[in-house]
Amino acid sequence: MRTDGDIERSTRLALEASVAHLDARVRSRLTQARHAALDELRRRPSRGWLSRAFVPAAALGASAVVAILLWSQRPDVASPPLATATPEQGVPAPAIAAPGEGEAPAAMLAAATSDDIAFVLGEDPFDAAFAVEEPSG
Amino acid sequence: MTFALDDGDEMQQVERAQRAAFERFFIAVERKAFRIAQLELRDEDDALDVVQDSMLQLVRAYSARPEPEWKPLFYRILQNRVRDLQRRRRTRGRIFAWWPAHRHDAEESDPDPANAAESPLPGPHAQVELGESMSILGDILAQLPERQRQAFLLRNFEGLDVAATAAAMGCTEGTVKTHYSRAVHTLRAALDPEAAT
Numbered sequence: 588m589r590t591d592g593d594i595e596r597s598t599r600l601a602l603e604a605s606v607a608h609l610d611a612r613v614r615s616r617l618t619q620a621r622h623a624a625l626d627e628l629r630r631r632p633s634r635g636w637l638s639r640a641f642v643p644a645a646a647l648g649a650s651a652v653v654a655i656l657l658w659s660q661r662p663d664v665a666s667p668p669l670a671t672a673t674p675e676q677g678v679p680a681p682a683i684a685a686p687g688e689g690e691a692p693a694a695m696l697a698a699a700t701s702d703d704i705a706f707v708l709g710e711d712p713f714d715a716a717f718a719v720e721e722p723s724g
Numbered sequence: 725m726t727f728a729l730d731d732g733d734e735m736q737q738v739e740r741a742q743r744a745a746f747e748r749f750f751i752a753v754e755r756k757a758f759r760i761a762q763l764e765l766r767d768e769d770d771a772l773d774v775v776q777d778s779m780l781q782l783v784r785a786y787s788a789r790p791e792p793e794w795k796p797l798f799y800r801i802l803q804n805r806v807r808d809l810q811r812r813r814r815t816r817g818r819i820f821a822w823w824p825a826h827r828h829d830a831e832e833s834d835p836d837p838a839n840a841a842e843s844p845l846p847g848p849h850a851q852v853e854l855g856e857s858m859s860i861l862g863d864i865l866a867q868l869p870e871r872q873r874q875a876f877l878l879r880n881f882e883g884l885d886v887a888a889t890a891a892a893m894g895c896t897e898g899t900v901k902t903h904y905s906r907a908v909h910t911l912r913a914a915l916d917p918e919a920a921t
Contacts, residue, residue: 597915617758
């Protein structure tokens, strides 16, 4: 009497024997399919390189925009906060530097950029750059 | 600049290694995948198309996944493609069933009762062992419910473990064990009727 193990073994052997002797047409089609998939894989890295180049540029651009927005909303640079505005005072002035404060924005922008990017993005894309620039000693 | 060149070389090496790994993987699975698809679809050309689609989809969608995950993912894709094709066939069959000519063809293609008659040969099990009964085995496997057949072929033929089979079938490991056990029981009853009684 055959056990379940015998049945499993004999069916496996029969199936394996059937794939060991596939006809030439099937083998040829399988080879073509494999090459098509490998060609597809070969084409994909170009998109990978593009995306790898695009991500840092996009991150830099986005961080600059975020930094400018954050800087412009600082209470000491912008107009008085909305809570203190009264109907008589009208709409708060746009958040731009007043005349005479012209020297502040560049330094503040630089300070805001590195801090705020890390805060907003949750990571620091310049880690690698800083690591390279750190003195080895 | 040197850093960029080294990075590029490294990337090329990684891509070459990945291509080589995919080629090894496809060579290892393509024949069994074809046979599994053929047993499901009962059509050689459809099975070849499904295997090619599955290879392309694996590369397109999952090339970044670790190599040990490729096999369950590949068979998951294959099973989905097989199911899609079977569904299309059923839909097409329902639509064309209204055509008299097609209905006549369908009547002609009904299974021959002679095929279900008891074989005069020494026994199906001996035929399996001799490797002469692939068509018989195919017929028996075709009679299994779809999920039992999938579990049996992935576990027994392709050699996936229970966890990988569950991942490929999109079900729990317990379900795989149940399907597999029932498939073996049914096969035993079909191949060795004396033992089953």
